[in-house]
Amino acid sequence: MEFILESALNLLGFVVGLVLGIFAYIGFKNTGSPTLFRLNISFFSISIGFGVVGFGFLIESLVLGYVKLDTWIQTLGLGIQTIGYFFIAFSHGIKSFFPKSRYFKSIAIPLFIIPGNSIEHIIRSISFILLVYGTIETIMSYMENRKRSAIFVAAGLGLLALGEFLGWYSIVFPKSVLYFISVSTKIVGLGALFVPISQVPLRGGVKFGNSV
């Protein structure tokens, strides 16, 4: 039963990410904008990441009949999602990934070193940092242009970051409810990213073939 719930939540994330990715892809095809191309890669990566975990768990539990699920599936899915988070952060123009200041190094580097023994810990740490960066940049952009939809995007990215943090914490308490809260928080976060799409007054069938 646990497997099915985990799979269902991840598959929901897969669908939400896919819809966002398709929207960004349509935008890229119509305008040729590199920003929309990066968002397209980002959302498709997030969607595929959720899909790998969701379908992986389903296949292992229902088709292969495994009692204990392979952790590499989770790690692979999270790794693919991290690529998506990187592209969201990259779109804001990361100047340098590692901070130059010795003081900041002392704060940031432990986030990579402390987990050490697990790839999943490292991936979650990177995702968390990228999402926090994206959240801050979006809040900054809201301060400049006061667009209400930017608040929803910032909240969405913030919830994704919180989800990653809770997921990271759930490794410490593996049998707790934290993992479900983590995935649910991430899906609510992805849902908040839907708000800008709902405000776009697009009529169907707008196709221009080649980008301008």
Add this chain to the structure above:
Amino acid sequence: MAIAYRTHMSIIGDILSTARDEVPDESGASVTYLIRKANVSYARLSKILETLVSQGLLEQTSSDRACKYRISNRGREFLQAYRGFREFADSFGLRI
């Protein structure tokens, strides 16, 4: 106050907006008018106009003295879609 950097796409958006909303007469906007309103150089505008006409977003009309440009129906649809995607990117704090 810092001057905002305009992307290639936003310049195209400005040109199409000018051709749609601010044309001085029915025959369309002249190159000089577009240069002034869209705030781009002649060299850059010429290349963009060539692309927009070849893509069917602008229609070229000839008058006695010079070429004029008018937005096509396809151009209007493109402009509407562009504005939608610009809103989407703006929400992420990004520019298309």
